[in-house]
Amino acid sequence: MISVFAAALAVAFGAIGPALGEGRALAAAMEAIARQPEAAGTISRTLFVGLAMIETMAIYCLVIALLLLYANPFTG
Amino acid sequence: MESPFGAQVLFRVGPVPISPAVATTWGIMALLTLVSWLALRRATPDGGPVQTALEIVVETIEDQIRAILQRDPGRYLPLLGTLFLFLVTANLVPALPGLRAPTSRIETPVALGLIVFLSIHWFGLRETGVAGYLGHFLRPNPLLLPLTLLSEITRILSLMVRLFGNMMSHELILAILVYLAGFVLPVPFMVLGLLIGVIQAYIFTILATVYIGAAVGAVDS
Amino acid sequence: MTIDWWTLGLQAVNFAILVWLLRRFLYAPVRRVIAARKREVEAAQEAAAAACATAEEEARRLREARAALEAERQGVLDQAAAEAAETAKAALAEARAAAAVQVEKAQAAIAAERQAALEAAQGDLAALATGLAGRILQDTAATIAPGLFLDGLADTLARQPEAERARLAADMAAPGAVATVVTASPLPPEDRAAWSARLLPLLGGQGSLGFEVDPDLLGGAELRVAHSQLKFGWADRLAAAKRAMVGNERA
Numbered sequence: 095m096i097s098v099f100a101a102a103l104a105v106a107f108g109a110i111g112p113a114l115g116e117g118r119a120l121a122a123a124m125e126a127i128a129r130q131p132e133a134a135g136t137i138s139r140t141l142f143v144g145l146a147m148i149e150t151m152a153i154y155c156l157v158i159a160l161l162l163l164y165a166n167p168f169t170g
Numbered sequence: 171m172e173s174p175f176g177a178q179v180l181f182r183v184g185p186v187p188i189s190p191a192v193a194t195t196w197g198i199m200a201l202l203t204l205v206s207w208l209a210l211r212r213a214t215p216d217g218g219p220v221q222t223a224l225e226i227v228v229e230t231i232e233d234q235i236r237a238i239l240q241r242d243p244g245r246y247l248p249l250l251g252t253l254f255l256f257l258v259t260a261n262l263v264p265a266l267p268g269l270r271a272p273t274s275r276i277e278t279p280v281a282l283g284l285i286v287f288l289s290i291h292w293f294g295l296r297e298t299g300v301a302g303y304l305g306h307f308l309r310p311n312p313l314l315l316p317l318t319l320l321s322e323i324t325r326i327l328s329l330m331v332r333l334f335g336n337m338m339s340h341e342l343i344l345a346i347l348v349y350l351a352g353f354v355l356p357v358p359f360m361v362l363g364l365l366i367g368v369i370q371a372y373i374f375t376i377l378a379t380v381y382i383g384a385a386v387g388a389v390d391s
Numbered sequence: 392m393t394i395d396w397w398t399l400g401l402q403a404v405n406f407a408i409l410v411w412l413l414r415r416f417l418y419a420p421v422r423r424v425i426a427a428r429k430r431e432v433e434a435a436q437e438a439a440a441a442a443c444a445t446a447e448e449e450a451r452r453l454r455e456a457r458a459a460l461e462a463e464r465q466g467v468l469d470q471a472a473a474e475a476a477e478t479a480k481a482a483l484a485e486a487r488a489a490a491a492v493q494v495e496k497a498q499a500a501i502a503a504e505r506q507a508a509l510e511a512a513q514g515d516l517a518a519l520a521t522g523l524a525g526r527i528l529q530d531t532a533a534t535i536a537p538g539l540f541l542d543g544l545a546d547t548l549a550r551q552p553e554a555e556r557a558r559l560a561a562d563m564a565a566p567g568a569v570a571t572v573v574t575a576s577p578l579p580p581e582d583r584a585a586w587s588a589r590l591l592p593l594l595g596g597q598g599s600l601g602f603e604v605d606p607d608l609l610g611g612a613e614l615r616v617a618h619s620q621l622k623f624g625w626a627d628r629l630a631a632a633k634r635a636m637v638g639n640e641r642a
Contacts, residue, residue, distance in 0.1 A: 145373075146328075146373050146376075153332050192405065195402060199408065202413060203412045210421065213420040221424070224417065225421050248411075248414040277395050278398075281399050285407070
């Protein structure tokens with residue numbers, strides 16, 4: 095039961111940072127595209143890669159949550 | 171609600187248990203191959219609409235690869251193009267009733283991640299040679315070697331878990347919505363799921379391309 | 392948590408097979424088609440470039456032809472202009488010459504007219520003068536004895552060249568030859584003897600001397616021997632004077 099709370103906490107707080115970061119990255123990319131529409135392709139590709147990098151943090155949290163839920167080493 | 175982990179067995183071929191994911195993958199393979207074969211069986215410079223559509227798809231993938239790798243995409247196209255096409259198809263499979271995306275089970279993303287992992291080093295070795303490729307790990311600073319090696323593993327790990335997590339969690343959410351709200355409310359979420367599936371396929375392919383590009387020296391990742 | 396290793400391995404193998412299948416059935420044909428299309432496009436481009444070059448060549452040829460035509464036209468125009476200028480010049484010269492001739496003719500006519508007028512005036516003047524003189528002489532001749540002219544006639548005869556004198560003498564030597572003396576008024580008989588005595592020796596001393604009267608002489612005397620005339624009359628003098636006046640003026 096505790097592991098469920100822990101998993102929820104991990105995902106919840108782990109999502110905050112990447113969410114903020116992705117928001118900033120997306121805003122910057124929007125601005126860049128607005129400034130230079132002809133570079134939209136390169137910018138959006140770089141944006142996706144960057145978002146993936148940022149997302150990695152949230153994914154680690156997800157992994158931990160999943161481990162806690164389905165493969166908790168302490169509860170067997 | 172069943173666990174996304176654990177073995178499911180649809181049927182057995184001899185001692186080998188065949189899971190639904192494998193069966194779906196075979197279907198996807200058959201579909202892709204059949205479509206390609208039918209459309210391009212008699213390919214001419216001025217072909218029909220299906221052929222043209224396939225050409226556009228292939229050329230778009232080629233252009234993306236070329237833009238990232240900055241070299242002829244011919245050697246990388248089969249792996250990366252197949253990766254994208256397979257993932258798009260696999261992620262769109264849930265639109266058909268009764269089928270589940272193979273990528274929402276952990277095994278398929280892991281298998282793809284392993285293949286990408288091996289491909290990165292294979293292309294890196296082939297392109298820059300043994301010494302050059304091993305030196306590439308020491309490049310910023312030899313002291314960072316453990317971190318570099320760790321990032322080699324974690325980025326593949328995050329690659330596979332990102333795909334798996336997105337697909338699985340969406341499936342989970344759909345299941346919860348169906349459980350809570352019945353049969354109409356999940357429809358927009360299913361549409362969103364299709365969008366997420368395409369985006370994840372794109373991100374997976376692009377990241378694999380970027381990693382390969384870093385290995386062959388085209389991109390500094 | 393269990394991982395289905397069979398599924399994992401099968402999926403990896405499946406993906407590898409799919410890569411091979413798509414490479415065989417998708418990428419290779421697409422690449423072939425694209426290459427073929429590129430070749431076609433290149434061929435079309437080459438053909439277009441060739442056609443373009445041909446058209447270019449044609450255009451150049453046409454431009455040259457046009458330039459030639461232009462040059463020809465210019466040449467014809469120049470020639471025509473030159474001809475026109477030549478003609479105009481010739482016409483001008485002709486007109487000028489004609490005008491000059493006209494002017495000259497007019498000048499000549501004027502000069503001739505003036506000359507004629509002058510001559511007429513002179514002639515009139517001379518006629519008037521001689522007429523006047525003739526009338527005066529006629530009035531006075533009657534009062535003058537013809538014998539006075541004997542000396543003049545004799546002098547004239549004596550001044551004749553030797554050949555003339557010889558010819559006269561030969562004429563007189565002919566049998567029956569008569570030297571006729573013409574006077575304005577009849578000579579008295581005594582004078583006739585003196586004239587014969589004086590003139591005959593000068594004429595060779597043979598033949599005889601005849602006498603005639605001609606009032607037109609006005610005065611003076613003439614000696615007619617055969618075909619020769621020795622004039623010493625006033626009328627002759629007046630005529631000579633008139634001729635001299637007119638001729639003098641003319642000279």
